[in-house]
Amino acid sequence: MKKYFQFDELGTNYRTEIIAGLTTFLSMAYILFVNPFTLSLGAVKDFPDELRIDQGAVFVATALAAAYGSILMGVLARYPIALAPGMGLNAFFAFTVVLHMGIPWQTALAGVFVSGIIFTILSLTGIREKIIDAIPVELKYAVSAGIGLFITFIGLQNAGIIVNNDATLVGLSDLKDGNTLLAIFGLFITVVLMVKKVNGGVFYGMVITAVVGMIFGLIKVPHQIVGAIPDISPTFGVAIEHLPDIFSWKMLGVVLTFFIVDFFDATGTLLAVANQAGLLKNNKLPRAGKALLVDATAVMVGAVFGTSTTTSYIESSAGVAAGGRSGFSAVVTGILFLLALFFSPLLSVITAPVTAPALIIVGVLMASSIGEIDWKKFEVAVPAFFTLITMPLSYSIATGIAVGFIFYPITMILKGRGKDVHPLLYVLFLVFICYFVFLRE
Numbered sequence: 001m002k003k004y005f006q007f008d009e010l011g012t013n014y015r016t017e018i019i020a021g022l023t024t025f026l027s028m029a030y031i032l033f034v035n036p037f038t039l040s041l042g043a044v045k046d047f048p049d050e051l052r053i054d055q056g057a058v059f060v061a062t063a064l065a066a067a068y069g070s071i072l073m074g075v076l077a078r079y080p081i082a083l084a085p086g087m088g089l090n091a092f093f094a095f096t097v098v099l100h101m102g103i104p105w106q107t108a109l110a111g112v113f114v115s116g117i118i119f120t121i122l123s124l125t126g127i128r129e130k131i132i133d134a135i136p137v138e139l140k141y142a143v144s145a146g147i148g149l150f151i152t153f154i155g156l157q158n159a160g161i162i163v164n165n166d167a168t169l170v171g172l173s174d175l176k177d178g179n180t181l182l183a184i185f186g187l188f189i190t191v192v193l194m195v196k197k198v199n200g201g202v203f204y205g206m207v208i209t210a211v212v213g214m215i216f217g218l219i220k221v222p223h224q225i226v227g228a229i230p231d232i233s234p235t236f237g238v239a240i241e242h243l244p245d246i247f248s249w250k251m252l253g254v255v256l257t258f259f260i261v262d263f264f265d266a267t268g269t270l271l272a273v274a275n276q277a278g279l280l281k282n283n284k285l286p287r288a289g290k291a292l293l294v295d296a297t298a299v300m301v302g303a304v305f306g307t308s309t310t311t312s313y314i315e316s317s318a319g320v321a322a323g324g325r326s327g328f329s330a331v332v333t334g335i336l337f338l339l340a341l342f343f344s345p346l347l348s349v350i351t352a353p354v355t356a357p358a359l360i361i362v363g364v365l366m367a368s369s370i371g372e373i374d375w376k377k378f379e380v381a382v383p384a385f386f387t388l389i390t391m392p393l394s395y396s397i398a399t400g401i402a403v404g405f406i407f408y409p410i411t412m413i414l415k416g417r418g419k420d421v422h423p424l425l426y427v428l429f430l431v432f433i434c435y436f437v438f439l440r441e
């Protein structure tokens with residue numbers, strides 16, 4: 001086993017890999033509770049209950065999808081990178097697709113499944129490299145940073161910190177509500193833990209916030225901590241049953257967004273974490289095909305279980321910081337997600353003030369790629385900035401991507417650099433113009 005995972009070449013051992021896997025798990029464990037809350041629109045009080053996805057089933061789907069993706073990434077691609085349902089696309093799934101567009105969650109899950117099929121096919125063919133090379137790095141970084149801003153904005157709203165303002169659209173609340181104060185406390189604690197580099201800072205931040213919420217009577221004390229695994233049948237296989245529902249123009253835009261975002265997110269995250277671990281060869285990712293294939297199949301498997309897009313997690317960098325170098329640490333993380341299946345009673349403790357700090361801080365992590373953009377080049381700064389600012393302001397990842405891809409060829413041509421723009425980007429320019437003219441509601 002040591003040989004398979006190349007412990008000697010990578011200068012690692014079982015102890016380091018187990019600690020790294022545990023560190024990554026603790027850094028990601030919040031998703032077990034935040035994902036069911038987000039996908040079921042827990043923060044939206046007036047949404048009809050019969051239209052909500054079942055929280056218990058999503059909890060199981062989240063754990064199984066994370067276990068599948070992480071174990072396979074460890075065993076097949078042999079990277080210390082764990083997977084779980086992503087926070088960018090679960091917000092898009094819940095707030096844009098289900099809430100704003102009025103698409104049933106069943107159809108949305110079918111859309112996730114199809115985006116996984118597209119991703120799988122591309123991972124198996126050479127088209128993958130062509131797309132990766134065609135997309136300018138500035139736009140890749142801008143997409144992930146913009147998703148970060150979007151997630152933080154959702155967190156600030158869920159916390160009741162940023163509220164509706166008729167004069168200025170949004171503004172700061174009076175910060176007097178008990179739940180808002182609890183969220184601010186949670187944010188403060190999480191920031192302290194993260195700055196102090198405590199392993200699993202986001203997770204422990206949630207635990208402390210929930211306990212303080214119980215002490216102040218804002219959160220009900222759970223009857224038990226360990227319990228039976230919830231029933232997954234409300235969501236299992238629904239993505240397949242509802243495949244016939246996806247044939248609409250609206251769903252075309254949704255599926256493309258699921259696919260494009262995950263494709264950028266996965267390639268960006270794999271490169272960033274592998275680079276941090278010193279695993280790149282000549283600036284390229286060895287076994288990139290296998291790693292992307294794992295990510296792509298995890299999207300399909302996750303959708304069949306009942307969750308939005310499963311993706312490679314940027315939090316894996318915590319495990320790498322703790323010394324993780326081989327796929328063994330990802331396997332450890334995956335096994336811990338399986339054990340977590342028994343902790344579903346804790347779901348009832350997870351309310352908006354508990355999840356909001358996690359959303360806000362994950363936003364900070366994802367926004368860090370802003371630093372990779374060359375702001376001195378105005379022709380790339382404009383499309384990059386428009387992409388990242390449009391995501392929170394339009395409340396849509398898709399719109400942010402579309403705006404960036406429309407402006408990029410324009411500013412590049414104006415600068416006399418039209419030849420540097422890959423032909424595929426001119427095709428995407430037309431696709432996104434059509435998106436604004438025909439697809440958007």
Ligand SMILES: Nc1nc2[nH]cnc2c(=O)[nH]1
Binds near residue numbers: 086088311
């Ligand atoms: N790369 C990445 N990391 C995450 N960590 C939490 N959510 C996400 C996500 O959507 N993408």
